[in-house]
Amino acid sequence: xxxxxxxxxxxxxxxxxxxxxxxxxxxxxxxxxxxxxxxxxxxxxxxxxxxxxxxxxxxxxxxxxxxxxxxxxxxxxxxxxxxxxxxxxxxxxxxxxxxxxxxxxxxxxxxxxxxxxxxxxxxxxxxxxxxxxxxxxxxxxxxxxxxxxxxxxxxxxxxxxxxxxxxxxxxxxxxxxxxxxxxxxxxxxxxxxxxxxxxxxxxxxxx
Numbered sequence: 001x002x003x004x005x006x007x008x009x010x011x012x013x014x015x016x017x018x019x020x021x022x023x024x025x026x027x028x029x030x031x032x033x034x035x036x037x038x039x040x041x042x043x044x045x046x047x048x049x050x051x052x053x054x055x056x057x058x059x060x061x062x063x064x065x066x067x068x069x070x071x072x073x074x075x076x077x078x079x080x081x082x083x084x085x086x087x088x089x090x091x092x093x094x095x096x097x098x099x100x101x102x103x104x105x106x107x108x109x110x111x112x113x114x115x116x117x118x119x120x121x122x123x124x125x126x127x128x129x130x131x132x133x134x135x136x137x138x139x140x141x142x143x144x145x146x147x148x149x150x151x152x153x154x155x156x157x158x159x160x161x162x163x164x165x166x167x168x169x170x171x172x173x174x175x176x177x178x179x180x181x182x183x184x185x186x187x188x189x190x191x192x193x194x195x196x197x198x199x200x201x202x203x204x205x206x207x
Contacts, residue, residue: 013158014071015151017115024065031058048204056197063190070102070115072158077104079113085185086111090162092181094171098152107181118148 031054038051069080077093079086079102088106095105100120102113168175 009073009075011071011073013154014069015116015154016147017068017070018117018147020065020068020114024061027061028058028066031055031061048207049201052197052201052204056194056201059190059193059197063187063194064114067187067190068113068115070113072155075162077155077158079104079111079115080187081113082187083191084187087183087185089178089181090159091166091168092175092178093159094175096152096155096159098148102151102155108176109182111182116148116151118146 034054035051035058038046038048038054040046042048042051063082067080067082069078071078072090075089077088077090079088088104088111092106093104094108095103097103098116098118100117102116104111104113163170163175166178168178
């Protein structure tokens with residue numbers, strides 16, 4: 001995929017989730033219905049703790065299943081998870097694999113994204129790096145190609161390009177010494193909402 005612009009923060013590839021979205025939306029809708037019904041019938045004895053628990057479950061479903069995202073810029077692989085957003089410098093990636101989740105090792109730490117993954121059976125049969133970087137078809141989704149294979153190929157391509165651009169070999173001292181290899185940003189909105197729902201649930205149990 002051609003770069004969108006020269007800005008290093010520009011998104012060059014945004015990866016689509018492979019699972020969890022349908023379940024997440026169903027949970028959010030069902031819990032939303034319970035919350036609305038509870039508020040409407042609270043005067044008729046509808047338990048407040050059920051409203052609070054439904055609200056908490058809905059927020060958790062949104063934060064864990066709908067909020068996570070995965071994209072790459074010219075310089076970073078960005079993982080937006082439930083509690084934080086992690087920016088991993090592409091040239092600093094030491095190891096990477098797509099199994100049931102995407103696991104990336106950088107700065108001697110392991111980071112995981114649930115956005116892209118394989119089924120348990122597919123993960124067992126995919127024990128090697130799929131495709132090849134010299135094959136342009138491996139860098140774009142094709143008919144019959146598992147999307148997780150495309151994601152793994154594309155990420156390896158971006159990592160290799162970043163290493164060549166910075167003149168770094170995988171596993172070298174230069175790679176391990178890269179500055180700002182990983183930047184972590186707390187996700188205050190979902191964390192705050194979850195905390196507020198927990199407080200509401202605790203209070204409702206005593207009402």
